[in-house]
Amino acid sequence: MTQPLRIAIAGLGTVGGGIVKMVQKHGHLLEKRAGRPVVITAISARSRNKDRGVDLSAYAWEDDPVALARRDDVDLVIEVMGGEDGPAKACVETALQNGKHVVTANKAMLAMHGQAMAEMAENAGVALRYEAAVAGGIPIVKALTEGLAGNGILRIMGVMNGTCNYILTEMENTGAAYGDVLKDAQELGYAEADPTVDVGGIDAAHKLALLSSVAFGTKVDFASVQIEGIERVTLDDIKNARDMGYSIKLLGVARMNPDGLEQRMQPCLVPSNSPLGQLSGVSNMVVVDGDFIGQTVYQGPGAGEGPTASAIMADVMDIARGLIIPVFGQPAAGLVKSDASGTGSDAAYYLRFSLQDQAGVLATLASILGNYGVSINRMHQYGHDGKTAPLVIVTHTTSRAALDNALAKISALAASLAAPVALRIETI
Ligand code: NAP
Numbered sequence: 001m002t003q004p005l006r007i008a009i010a011g012l013g014t015v016g017g018g019i020v021k022m023v024q025k026h027g028h029l030l031e032k033r034a035g036r037p038v039v040i041t042a043i044s045a046r047s048r049n050k051d052r053g054v055d056l057s058a059y060a061w062e063d064d065p066v067a068l069a070r071r072d073d074v075d076l077v078i079e080v081m082g083g084e085d086g087p088a089k090a091c092v093e094t095a096l097q098n099g100k101h102v103v104t105a106n107k108a109m110l111a112m113h114g115q116a117m118a119e120m121a122e123n124a125g126v127a128l129r130y131e132a133a134v135a136g137g138i139p140i141v142k143a144l145t146e147g148l149a150g151n152g153i154l155r156i157m158g159v160m161n162g163t164c165n166y167i168l169t170e171m172e173n174t175g176a177a178y179g180d181v182l183k184d185a186q187e188l189g190y191a192e193a194d195p196t197v198d199v200g201g202i203d204a205a206h207k208l209a210l211l212s213s214v215a216f217g218t219k220v221d222f223a224s225v226q227i228e229g230i231e232r233v234t235l236d237d238i239k240n241a242r243d244m245g246y247s248i249k250l251l252g253v254a255r256m257n258p259d260g261l262e263q264r265m266q267p268c269l270v271p272s273n274s275p276l277g278q279l280s281g282v283s284n285m286v287v288v289d290g291d292f293i294g295q296t297v298y299q300g301p302g303a304g305e306g307p308t309a310s311a312i313m314a315d316v317m318d319i320a321r322g323l324i325i326p327v328f329g330q331p332a333a334g335l336v337k338s339d340a341s342g343t344g345s346d347a348a349y350y351l352r353f354s355l356q357d358q359a360g361v362l363a364t365l366a367s368i369l370g371n372y373g374v375s376i377n378r379m380h381q382y383g384h385d386g387k388t389a390p391l392v393i394v395t396h397t398t399s400r401a402a403l404d405n406a407l408a409k410i411s412a413l414a415a416s417l418a419a420p421v422a423l424r425i426e427t428i
């Protein structure tokens, strides 16, 4: 097989720029490993004249990414523009309709349109690959679709957003303010164009929905992911958690329960001395439990130019070698729609209340928790200023429904000065 694989790149930002650099630096290596040249023929972005720090003069330019996807001198389109719909979707659909392979980093688009696009690709006999869309440079899609293909998957758990992990660990390690660290993450190229998608847990939920589909043979169901972001996690919460031996992580969990598919993305406390608790900076970690293999752990950089380009090129190389596998690990037409499971298994919780500093308030709160069967494990009252009494409680294992009922009652108390914070303590 000596015909070159001819690539077009739609989007020349953080990720697209990294791909160009990698092909320019490693062209010879890629050719040796793929057994054929891997060449860029055409590119597209919004602004033709922007200095991108790389020499683009050898590549044909298209203003319109859809025209790029139709070109006769292109076998494979890499979509790295972003956006759930609009030009990204039009570009990918056009490429697939024109019999071209597609590699994309766009989890937002696949979380919404992955099923239809997978059917389109499989009907056309071309590949649609998205390793870079989930957990940055970590080859987790490949691990699930290939390395663990013989296993029934019992659970997927992990940190899947580099921006959030960077923010939480910088706050924990340096005491820096949330807004300052978010700005750093944007400057480092980690964050989405709209960073509220990162800190709101949505980006990580997109990724979890894609992994669930591969793991459990279900249609991508982003709408059923229970999502909570890190916006309400304060420096105080991070310090309190650390004092009690925990770190706060934006953690995703997916598992098939008897009543349906559980998919949660929420800030959780994990033991500080566990691998997840130790995970720092932009790193991601995905823990997969399989019925034959047991537990496997995948860790690496979850965002940024180099790691994302690395994941994109891994997909390109598979296609260059002629490997075409079903998009979600089994033919898309056979993926099933699953019911959404309830609120997740019972767990212990970290609770923070802001209460008026008055006699009897603590007793009232404890009795409400008790009335709903929520048992207190540890309690710490700190930082009295004469008017407010911030209170931290760690519960014993309880159901989320019981806890929510108790918290609603407590919120309604005249002595309650702010909505309580409740963070799940996750068993690893
Ligand atoms: P970015 O730096 O903002 O780059 C986006 C690129 O797309 C820019 O080159 C932009 O052109 C181009 N573009 C946007 N709209 C376009 C349009 N209508 N027509 C043509 N070109 C258009 O974004 P990024 O960080 O590289 O992310 C790209 C994708 O990769 C997103 O789906 C993101 O979720 C995903 N991703 C990113 C990372 C990461 O670490 N950054 C990691 C994994 C996945 P101009 O440069 O001319 O404005």
Ligand code: HSE
Pocket (backbone or CB within 6 Å): 132, 133, 134, 135, 136, 160, 161, 162, 163, 164, 190, 191, 192, 198, 203, 302, 303, 304
């Ligand atoms: N914004 C994403 C993150 C990029 O921070 O993880 C990688 O998907």
